[in-house]
Amino acid sequence: MAEQVDPCALLLKNSGEKTVELAMATAQEVVNRLDNVVLNIAISGETGAGKSSLVNAIRGLTDTDDGAAPTGVTQTTSEPTPYPHPTMENVTIWDLPGTGEPGFKPKKYIKTVQFKTYDFFIIVSATRFRQNDIVLAKEIKRNKKKFYFVRTKIDRDVEEEVKKGVLEEQTLPTIREDCEKNLNELESPPVFLITSRDLSRFDFQNLVETLEAELPEHKTQALVLSLPVYSQRSLEKKYNIFKKAAWASAITAGAVGGIPVPMVSIAFEFTVILSFLTKCYFSFGLDDKTLAKLSKRVDQPIQEMVRESSLVMAVAEKTFNAKKVAARLSATGGMDALCSILPVAGCIVGVAMSFITTQRALLEGLNEFHKLAKKVIEMAKLE
CATH class of the missing domain: 3.40.50.300 (P-loop containing nucleotide triphosphate hydrolases)
Incomplete structure (x- = not known):
């Protein structure tokens, strides 16, 4: 039998705070620093x-x-x-x-x-x-x-x-x-x-x-x-910043995950996920404009390689399509995980459960973008 995870304990461990309320306040500060x-x-x-x-x-x-x-x-x-x-x-x-x-x-x-x-x-x-x-x-x-x-x-x-x-x-x-x-x-x-x-x-x-x-x-x-991605080292620094910030974005989604209105909760979580992954997408240089210039400069089909990712294409939409992202996450179990919070929405456990599932979705997306960006560096022969 799989080991049961205490969602509240995991949330507090990630935040370093003693209560869920303090964790949520700290998370909001981290998200504000990332954005503002x-x-x-x-x-x-x-x-x-x-x-x-x-x-x-x-x-x-x-x-x-x-x-x-x-x-x-x-x-x-x-x-x-x-x-x-x-x-x-x-x-x-x-x-x-x-x-x-x-x-x-x-x-x-x-x-x-x-x-x-x-x-x-x-x-x-x-x-x-x-x-x-x-x-x-x-x-x-x-x-x-x-x-x-x-x-x-x-x-x-x-x-x-x-x-x-x-x-x-x-x-x-x-x-x-x-x-x-x-x-x-x-x-x-x-x-x-x-x-x-x-x-x-x-x-x-x-x-x-x-x-x-x-x-x-x-x-x-x-x-x-x-800064643009100009080396493997610069990419890793960006990746580490986003990895550390994922818990904070997940907690802010969890704050709404505790609301006893399931569709509002799910919609907000998708908004958080898309916002976070969009920042990664541009910071990692996976957007079409950046890749088109790089592909031309090094004469490699880099843009075509990156566009094979369905998650990249979902985030690249000017009007975010939640259905595409949901379909992409369902392939890795992310959608099932998000839906699992519904029975406990409306309490502290609901916040913590939403945190776990949203954080998992964020890290899955971040890791896919990181993997793609590493391939871009290899193809472009950046040190």
Whole structure:
């Protein structure tokens, strides 16, 4: 005989709280953080350094996509310009005016920049960092904000040196040392070498890990979920965040699962499941736009492979079709589990039973998306 699971005990174990009521309150806080944390990233630097391309790359866009920040070697940004994340509306990347224009006045620029708006600054250069960058960094520090120096277009530098017979392993330390030496007024802070063309190369992962170590936890979570999947490591970080949050989403569904109106309960649980899986779908880069670009870039049928998943197709519908999701879950027993709460709806046990069944459905969907995203990484040959 199968071992009986105490639904209330399991709910409390997942939440770490002593009562169901406290567990529900904590869960709501976790869900709110997942949905509503505001993150503002400021990108500054000289005109033509690749600021706008970095803005686009962080948002998972190319320079030619609809909604991309305009790029060019001339000044394209005259005032701080917000670019909302395409799928996380509370995350915004700001393209600040260039600091290297003729007649540039640091004091006026600093007055224009609203330091309190941003969580941190990325100061960009395609060559050496100059005095204007140092002045800005000092002012950022004075305003008790974090700043990070990023040297862009590294792929082009490496390619030019390779033509001369110089290996990449020799070129990168030379560039890094030159940049850091030029920042000795600031005690030579680390410089991250990146290319916006391919975030999987060079130091982008190191930059993200530095941000994770220095940002508050809730801001770090927003950052990790908003970045495109550029490596196996970045995918695993996203997966772990969603896995830890699944219990909270399940409990919020369970709160309605205790209502003695079965169809209301079931409908709400489907809403929770679809909302959660939609976040996973976009964060894992399983949407058609992302996959179409990736498939073209690496010349692999990645989009076709992912679209074979009936769960992906169900979540991809612009108007969520509960019947499709129900059919998909019934194949794994998820639907039967959801229906099993009906006899006990209307009590604390009903909340706990709803939690168990909804959490199982969430984790089944999350694991399927994770498996698909891993296949995408393998096909795209991302490290």
